[in-house]
Amino acid sequence: MSQRFPGRRLSIVRVAAVVCVAAIVVGGGVFGLNQIEDAKAASTGDSFFAGYVDVTAIPEFSFESATTDDGQSAMLSFIVADEQDTCSPSWGTFFAPGESGQGRDLDRRIARFAESGGEVAISFGGLLNDELATVCTSPSELEKAYAAVVTRYDVATIDLDIEGDNLRDSEAGARRATAIAAVQQARAAENAPLAVWLTLPVSPTGLTEAGTTAVRQMLAANVDLAGVNLMVMDYGSSRDASQTMYETAVAAAEATHSQIGDAYASAGQDLGTRAVWRKIGLTPMIGQNDEPGEVFGLRDATLLNAYAQDNGVGRMSAWSLNRDRTCGGNYPDLTRVSDSCSGVEQGDLRFGEVLSLGFSNRLAPVPSTPAPVPTLVADNPATSPYPIWAADNSYVANDRIVWHGHVYSAKWFTLGDQPDNPLVNAASAPWNLIGPVLPGDRPAVVLVVPPGTYDGWSSSVVYQQGERVLLGDRAFEAKWWTLGDSPQASLDGSDSSPWLLLSDADIQKILDAR
Structure with missing residues (x-):
């Protein structure tokens, strides 16, 4: 004689509860996966x-x-x-x-x-x-x-x-x-x-x-x-x-x-x-x-x-x-x-x-293999953008020179001060480092006032404010009334000189007007 296996009947309430639990589990898994993907996407690269x-x-x-x-x-x-x-x-x-x-x-x-x-x-x-x-x-x-x-x-x-x-x-x-x-x-x-x-x-x-x-x-x-x-x-x-x-x-x-x-x-x-x-x-x-x-x-x-x-x-x-x-x-x-x-x-x-604070200083991740250090361009008058520094030459503010593969600009009058002297404090150094000489650099065009544009300076002439003179191939403008004061003092770095050396911008205006 056969015997039926005893069991319980599933009610509609129980079925609904099971479905609900399953949905929560699946939904929670999807939500968790989305959170993981979100975190992964947000972690790409450094801020x-x-x-x-x-x-x-x-x-x-x-x-x-x-x-x-x-x-x-x-x-x-x-x-x-x-x-x-x-x-x-x-x-x-x-x-x-x-x-x-x-x-x-x-x-x-x-x-x-x-x-x-x-x-x-x-x-x-x-x-x-x-x-x-x-x-x-x-x-x-x-x-x-x-x-x-x-x-x-x-x-x-x-x-x-x-x-x-x-x-x-x-x-x-x-x-x-x-x-x-x-x-x-x-x-x-x-x-x-x-x-x-x-x-x-x-x-x-x-x-x-x-x-x-x-x-x-x-x-x-x-x-x-x-x-x-x-x-x-x-x-x-x-x-x-x-x-x-x-x-x-x-x-x-x-x-x-x-x-x-x-x-x-x-x-x-x-x-x-x-x-x-x-x-x-x-x-x-x-x-x-x-x-x-x-x-x-x-x-x-x-x-x-x-x-x-x-x-x-x-x-x-x-x-x-x-x-x-x-x-x-x-x-x-x-x-x-x-x-x-x-x-x-x-x-x-x-x-x-x-x-x-808390941000990276780098725009991109630092490569595992460091970039090669660029080879400095040798000091060569034929290719350097500015004259090579010389210990016996005097330089005034904004003069530019080349020394050991780098370009420097004079902060003030200087004579005999090596531009890359490592013993000098940067603030007191007379030279400001601009950057390296670049491949492809060529000597910069030196702007000079054409001969005859102004009279040569004379120690016996009285000059009024705004008058201009030549001393060698450099042009100067009088800052005030002056007699017997050589423009050379301005080149030597004298703050009290009555003469102002014309800038490249000033000279370019003169050349453009010709």
Whole structure:
């Protein structure tokens, strides 16, 4: 006789409970996997600090001497369209890449920065001039212009600072995105990856419509964006006056975080919360901003750095390193923005030190195999850009010479002081190191006033202020009434000399007028 196995019947409630538990387990697993993927994406590469340096500002900022033990990064700005040739890049319309830049010797200074472990990135655009894509309408010429800058300076990171009319021009935005994508892909094919950052203005509610369009254009063109850098500054009427600059920056960052996530999702790239933060950079304008009443102080910097660290933002910058110091007493109106000081009392602190805390000084990971040290170019009068230093020659302020493969500039009158004397304190040394002699250097053209332009100096002639004379092949201008005072004293470094040596810029004006 057969016997049926006794069992219990499953109720509908029990079945529903089992299904619910299974869903929770599966859902929890998916959520956990997403968190893992988000963390993995966010951990790619180091977050870095790179302060902006305006290489066209006067007085000149010596970024090349600002390295630390583990190097430093500088965002050199701004490459824009040349005023005469709209598809040719220039530094702020003042000089072309490769030109000396009215004595700035930028290429040489970049080389010196690299010798000390520093690394530069190049920023295109800015507010005051035409970004290349705005006025260069030829796609092929535009691509060549971007590529020429990237190749000349051999940079691994570029920054596109798009604002004002440049940002509102959506046609230019499409051209820019297509050209940058092509340059980036060409570099990748050469095993020289190019990181591309898009720098945009923000308000407390995030990016403008033009800003979100710029991001979407880059993604649609298949640009692999390293991230979107937010200019947390100059809010104007959009800022709540009861909020601090730090609080306003946080509001702008969090609003933009959602916008960036949506832009990537629309492009078919779903990024987790932490991965989106890694795609964001923060750049305050240190000290007094362009907008009256907006002052980003050291406390704001401390809090913003902590916020950035907590959220894992990918980049921190500052506008600008030129301004990272207390204004001197001869600059009385601190509400007026200066190119060379912050407008706030900094004491011994620097905004760069506060904002960079916890960030890498490197734009890219340090390679496992160090780059070879470049071979110095031998001192050779036939190829050196300036005369070789000689112990029995006297030199005056701004005279340039070459010694042991490097270019130096005299700070003041000097005779017999070896430029690379290692025993002399840098502050008291009469020579300022500019950078190495570069392959391909040739002797610089020496500007001289043509004979007969002015009369030769005479000890028996009375000279009035503004009159000019020649002494040998050098031209001088009288600072005040003088009789019997030789211009030679000016060459010898006398501060009391009534004569002023004409600069190369002065001589060039004379030559242009002929």
